[in-house]
Amino acid sequence: MHKPGGPTTVPASVEKVEGSRNPFDVNSLILLSKESFFLSSTGNAGNSPIVAIDSKIEQAMDLVKTHLMFAVREEVEVLRNKILALETTIIQLEAENSILREHVPTEVLQNLSATTSSPPPQSNTAVAAQ
Known part of the structure; x- marks a missing residue:
């Protein structure tokens, strides 16, 4: 799918913006596309305009695909780290619950069983809000 230029790599000009979580924001993609366009246009003097x-x-599509894959990863x-933390919390709470019981x-x-099976009473603040 790539032309003789070889696989698409991320140039050094695309760096993580300080304070930004995702290094591949829209501005970085635009800058990278412009840079790629300039670099590829200087080596295509013999090709027809349509092929170029x-x-x-x-x-450009390969660059976008690469950046999206990095962002998804x-x-x-x-999300995996959050799931792991939540699973750890669940295990701790279940152990604590069994000890307390x-x-x-x-x-x-x-x-406790009687209060959890009956519906909670409506407070005055909930009635006033309606």
Whole structure:
């Protein structure tokens, strides 16, 4: 799919913007596309204009695809870390819950079961808000 120029690489001009989480924002993509267009246009003097335009479009699409893949991978990693943290919290809370249930008198557990099975009473603030 790539032309003789070889695989598309990310130039050094695309760097992570300080304070920005995603290094591949719209401004970086535009700058990268302009740079790629300029670099590829200087080496295509012998080609017809249609082939040169097609080549540039393909290069730009490859760049966008690469940047999107990097962004998706970054988001997947963030979500995996959040899931791991939530699973750890669940395990800790379940262990704490089982310990508390072991040491609580049965009448307290029965009162808890009764309050969770009945609908919660409406407070005055909820009625006033309606």
